[in-house]
Amino acid sequence: xxxxxxxxxxxxxxxxxxxxxxxxxxxxxxxxxxxxxxxxxxxxxxxxxxxxxxxxxxxxxxxxxxxxxxxxxxxxxxxxxxxxxxxxxxxxxxxxxxxxxxxxxxxxxxxxxxxxxxxxxxxxxxxxxxxxxxxxxxxxxxxxxxxxxxxxxxxxxxxxxxxxxxxxxxxxxxxxxxxxxxxxxxxxxxxxxxxxxxxxxxxxxxx
Amino acid sequence: xxxxxxxxxxxxxxxxxxxxxxxxxxxxxxxxxxxxxxxxxxxxxxxxxxxxxxxxxxxxxxxxxxxxxxxxxxxxxxxxxxxxxxxxxxxxxxxxxxxxxxxxxxxxxxxxxxxxxxxxxxxxxxxxxxxxxxxxxxxxxxxxxxxxxxxxxxxxxxxxxxxxxxxxxxxxxxxxxxxxxxxxxxxxxxxxxxxxxxxxxxxxxxx
Numbered sequence: 001x002x003x004x005x006x007x008x009x010x011x012x013x014x015x016x017x018x019x020x021x022x023x024x025x026x027x028x029x030x031x032x033x034x035x036x037x038x039x040x041x042x043x044x045x046x047x048x049x050x051x052x053x054x055x056x057x058x059x060x061x062x063x064x065x066x067x068x069x070x071x072x073x074x075x076x077x078x079x080x081x082x083x084x085x086x087x088x089x090x091x092x093x094x095x096x097x098x099x100x101x102x103x104x105x106x107x108x109x110x111x112x113x114x115x116x117x118x119x120x121x122x123x124x125x126x127x128x129x130x131x132x133x134x135x136x137x138x139x140x141x142x143x144x145x146x147x148x149x150x151x152x153x154x155x156x157x158x159x160x161x162x163x164x165x166x167x168x169x170x171x172x173x174x175x176x177x178x179x180x181x182x183x184x185x186x187x188x189x190x191x192x193x194x195x196x197x198x199x200x201x202x203x204x205x206x207x
Numbered sequence: 208x209x210x211x212x213x214x215x216x217x218x219x220x221x222x223x224x225x226x227x228x229x230x231x232x233x234x235x236x237x238x239x240x241x242x243x244x245x246x247x248x249x250x251x252x253x254x255x256x257x258x259x260x261x262x263x264x265x266x267x268x269x270x271x272x273x274x275x276x277x278x279x280x281x282x283x284x285x286x287x288x289x290x291x292x293x294x295x296x297x298x299x300x301x302x303x304x305x306x307x308x309x310x311x312x313x314x315x316x317x318x319x320x321x322x323x324x325x326x327x328x329x330x331x332x333x334x335x336x337x338x339x340x341x342x343x344x345x346x347x348x349x350x351x352x353x354x355x356x357x358x359x360x361x362x363x364x365x366x367x368x369x370x371x372x373x374x375x376x377x378x379x380x381x382x383x384x385x386x387x388x389x390x391x392x393x394x395x396x397x398x399x400x401x402x403x404x405x406x407x408x409x410x411x412x413x414x
Contacts, residue, residue, distance in 0.1 A: 120380075122380060122381070124381070173327075173329060173380055173386050173388065174329070174331070174388070176386075176388060177387075177388045177391070178385070178386070178387055178388065179380050179383075179385070179386035179387075180384075180385055180386075181380065181381070181383060181384045181385065183384075184384070184411075185408075185411060186411070189407065189411040190407070190411075192407065193403060193404045193406075193407030193408070194404075196400060196403045196404070196407075197400045197401075197403070197404055199400075200396065200397070200399065200400030200403075201392075201400070204391075204392060204393070204396040204397075
């Protein structure tokens, strides 16, 4: 049973890499499927579930002390519940057996007991902004400056969520087997190289 | 012309990886050869040249203000001269052309103008200590605690030297194309996987 987890900076191409790896290796692929399953089960919108799990508020409100305080508390509880549900779901996927790639969701921490191959995907800020601009579904109406701010906010939230659930640092290479800089690669060309690497990892005799 | 640079934590197996990569790929290999060349040219011992370049004093002296101040200055100058000589030598190697692997010596910074493939090699402290103990030429008479302290001192010196010559941070993944955790690999099995990856890197069309 081979499991590849992918943690990634927003805009670095980690999701595309995960999808391509699963295609090349013939592994199952989990990413938004997990959001969809939770949303359906709980009768919530996918967008709400996603934002709660990423630790991002769905709305910005003027700082009126009473309201924003109440709001913060209720968001916090909801996020905690959803995070716990997500953890159960990911563990269930692993229990079923079979090889898979899973993107984000701190799966490397959640599946620590399995011998997962953990990849961290990152890139220069300029490359991440370009990638966001190229992706039609994101950033169409945003300036590069605004995209950069969004990237920073999202990564900050990911870092925070990880620290809450694991006490270990997001993006600290010690937590990963391989960290790959996608700046000068097309993901299409990078994926086969990583796939070979992963095969080597799963095929090795432990030292 | 393909150049692979390897930066590594002490004890992580970076040197062995470099040697094996050069064997697999049929590239030239540079590591201690550079020390030897400088030592010969300057009529110094290899050990003195190596320690000066790593920024480690060859002797510890009691802190007598006058003496130690003079000593510090003279070491600093010698190190600076040797570093500059090393830089020239590394640039000359690249100018000759041909594919090569070079371990350490901040070659990734010195050869920035070439499209080098830059690898950072690291491992858990426990794995690094075990590796040092397994290596006969090092750590024979040292306790694991002493080895750990040595690893930390050497890496601290490498970090400092890099910052002096480049202003960029040693071990910060943004400065590398690939960072690989050798903790659960034998280098013998890891090397072919990295070699395939490097081939992919040099064979890619830039995005």
